[in-house]
Amino acid sequence: MNHPLIRKLELLAPISPGEKDLILSAAGLPRRIEPDRDIVREGSSPHESILVLEGFCGRYASFRDGRRQFTALHIAGDFVDLHSFLLKPMDHGVVALSPCTIVGVPHEALLEITEKHPHLTRVLWRSTLVDGAIHRQWLVSMGRRSALGHAAHLFCELALRLQAVGLSDGRSFRFPVTQTELADVLGLSLVHVNRVIQELRAKGVLNWRGGEVVLEDFEAMAALAEFNPTYLHLPKQPVEA
Amino acid sequence: MNHPLIRKLELLAPISPGEKDLILSAAGLPRRIEPDRDIVREGSSPHESILVLEGFCGRYASFRDGRRQFTALHIAGDFVDLHSFLLKPMDHGVVALSPCTIVGVPHEALLEITEKHPHLTRVLWRSTLVDGAIHRQWLVSMGRRSALGHAAHLFCELALRLQAVGLSDGRSFRFPVTQTELADVLGLSLVHVNRVIQELRAKGVLNWRGGEVVLEDFEAMAALAEFNPTYLHLPKQPVEA
DNA sequence: CGAGGTCTTGAAGACGATCAACAAACGTGG
DNA sequence: CCACGTTTGTTGATCGTCTTCAAGACCTCG
Numbered sequence: 001m002n003h004p005l006i007r008k009l010e011l012l013a014p015i016s017p018g019e020k021d022l023i024l025s026a027a028g029l030p031r032r033i034e035p036d037r038d039i040v041r042e043g044s045s046p047h048e049s050i051l052v053l054e055g056f057c058g059r060y061a062s063f064r065d066g067r068r069q070f071t072a073l074h075i076a077g078d079f080v081d082l083h084s085f086l087l088k089p090m091d092h093g094v095v096a097l098s099p100c101t102i103v104g105v106p107h108e109a110l111l112e113i114t115e116k117h118p119h120l121t122r123v124l125w126r127s128t129l130v131d132g133a134i135h136r137q138w139l140v141s142m143g144r145r146s147a148l149g150h151a152a153h154l155f156c157e158l159a160l161r162l163q164a165v166g167l168s169d170g171r172s173f174r175f176p177v178t179q180t181e182l183a184d185v186l187g188l189s190l191v192h193v194n195r196v197i198q199e200l201r202a203k204g205v206l207n208w209r210g211g212e213v214v215l216e217d218f219e220a221m222a223a224l225a226e227f228n229p230t231y232l233h234l235p236k237q238p239v240e241a
Numbered sequence: 242m243n244h245p246l247i248r249k250l251e252l253l254a255p256i257s258p259g260e261k262d263l264i265l266s267a268a269g270l271p272r273r274i275e276p277d278r279d280i281v282r283e284g285s286s287p288h289e290s291i292l293v294l295e296g297f298c299g300r301y302a303s304f305r306d307g308r309r310q311f312t313a314l315h316i317a318g319d320f321v322d323l324h325s326f327l328l329k330p331m332d333h334g335v336v337a338l339s340p341c342t343i344v345g346v347p348h349e350a351l352l353e354i355t356e357k358h359p360h361l362t363r364v365l366w367r368s369t370l371v372d373g374a375i376h377r378q379w380l381v382s383m384g385r386r387s388a389l390g391h392a393a394h395l396f397c398e399l400a401l402r403l404q405a406v407g408l409s410d411g412r413s414f415r416f417p418v419t420q421t422e423l424a425d426v427l428g429l430s431l432v433h434v435n436r437v438i439q440e441l442r443a444k445g446v447l448n449w450r451g452g453e454v455v456l457e458d459f460e461a462m463a464a465l466a467e468f469n470p471t472y473l474h475l476p477k478q479p480v481e482a
Numbered sequence: 483c484g485a486g487g488t489c490t491t492g493a494a495g496a497c498g499a500t501c502a503a504c505a506a507a508c509g510t511g512g
Numbered sequence: 513c514c515a516c517g518t519t520t521g522t523t524g525a526t527c528g529t530c531t532t533c534a535a536g537a538c539c540t541c542g
Contacts (some may be wrong), residue, residue, distance in 0.1 A: 002418075021489085037470060038425055059377070061377070061378075061381045063385065063467060067385045067458060068385075069380060069381045069384040069385045071376075071377040071380045071381065072377075080417075083370040083373060083374075086363055086366060086367040086370055087367060087370045087371065087374065089471070091377070091378075091472040091474075092377060109487080114359045114362060114363055115359045116359075118355045118356045118359075118362070121355060121359070121362060121366075122327055122355055125327060125362075125369070126327040126328060128366070128369065128370060128373065129324040129328045129369060130328065131328055131373060132291055132324060132369065132372060132373040132376060133324075133328065133332050134331070135376035135377060135380060135416050135433070136300070136312040136313075136333060137302075137332075137377060138380055139310060139312045139376060139379055139380060139383060139428075140302045140310045140312065142302065142308040142380060142383035142384055142428060143425075143427075143428025143474050144309075144310045144428060146497080147498070178519085178520065178521090179520075179521065180520080180521095184384075185386075187383060187384025187385060188498070188499090189379075189498070189499050189500075190521090190523090191499075191500075191501095191523090192497085192498050192499070194521065194522060195498090195522090195523095196522090197521095198522085217413050221458045230330070230332050231332040233328055233332075241483090295537075312514065375535070387529080388530070406507090419487090419488065419489090419490070421488080421489075429530075429531090430531050430532075431488095431489090432490090432491090432530085432532080432533095433529085433530050433531070435489065435490065436490090436491095436530090438489095458506085
């Protein structure tokens, strides 16, 4: 089964063919979203949860004065707002960072799953728990890592998450995001992000041009970041690309 | 029913008497934990999830060089590691910040609940989602608020969370934590935390002595923090103290 | 009364923010 | 294919917040 959601859910736990059918048949039709468009609006109370089939998007909070902070980055296979099934209204927005393909899963269908399919329920619950674990690691990065370490940590995380769904070989991947957006992810200024990126380049660990990232030396990058992948709770073996 | 867990769960959603019995009967005997003692160790794979009946504790990650970052603060009624039911091993530790009374709920019992009690399952799931929402708000504080705003935000959050379980009138509460610990919560240095606290005192919004916090002017504090309580997903009316 | 922890203060310095330009890349229409 | 405008990336200079280092004051508890 090659559907990104299934691929992703199977990373969390084995699921049966019946369960696969169940969730796929609940999903609506794929929709195309342009970059910079909101996928879920802050303050809304959705009736469906959105799954990303393709592209990058992010959850963010923004201030009246225009400051913005991303609190999560999502890739193919991620539910961006599974929590909105049980937690309304949305306390943050979700925006497409690249062209995205998404599908919605109606909350009714999720309710049905929780009523009748305890195993699948646990798998979905678990996926929200992994989101939480990533939030915590970002908190650690924000609080106690240098800007350089923080950026390095994020690149390591992305490499492994993308590898897990077959979108990276663990070394290089598409990353169609501007430095301005990255600044809002890292909680830094645009100018400083630019300097940090250059420093990673100068150290020979990062090559990032035209939306393509290459980690020239993952080990060195991980060392800079004091990166420990445990929190991602990925299985030992990534799927084939 | 006056059990802190029940009080807390009822904030999330109405639960039936049968469900209350169910979860209470699953819980083990209360245990007393001294300050500074680990409640759950990083790297462990617990067979039960811990619920706080009394006291303050925190989740933290630490570095080899001694730096530490708290990623959550927990109060009476909170499950500190409900996620360990589905996500092992622990990617962080949990430590008592004050003397704590805790009970364990065996993962077997939680499994049973997810198999047979979908509604209660959703309530528990929801409680982990609120944790996630708080993580996100902390990320926003770390990334885009000044040290002063960040501290003010935390005090506002604590006032409302404690009020929700009857441990504050919304203005004052016990907060038996050192400035060193607060520094590790806020991701700041001890010295700077001290200065920020003094600034809040000078502004006449905070009085914090001997483990007792008084928010002299909640509105002013909330304004400093640009605090919006939506993310806590609390019901309109707090319970009586 | 002494000892250890906690809080407070001062001074110096680093890291990252801000302000202001400029350069390069990209997309579009002519 | 080039001209142009817009977006993105880069650089320099200055400034401010927060860190670090160091020491002293206060408090609690034996």
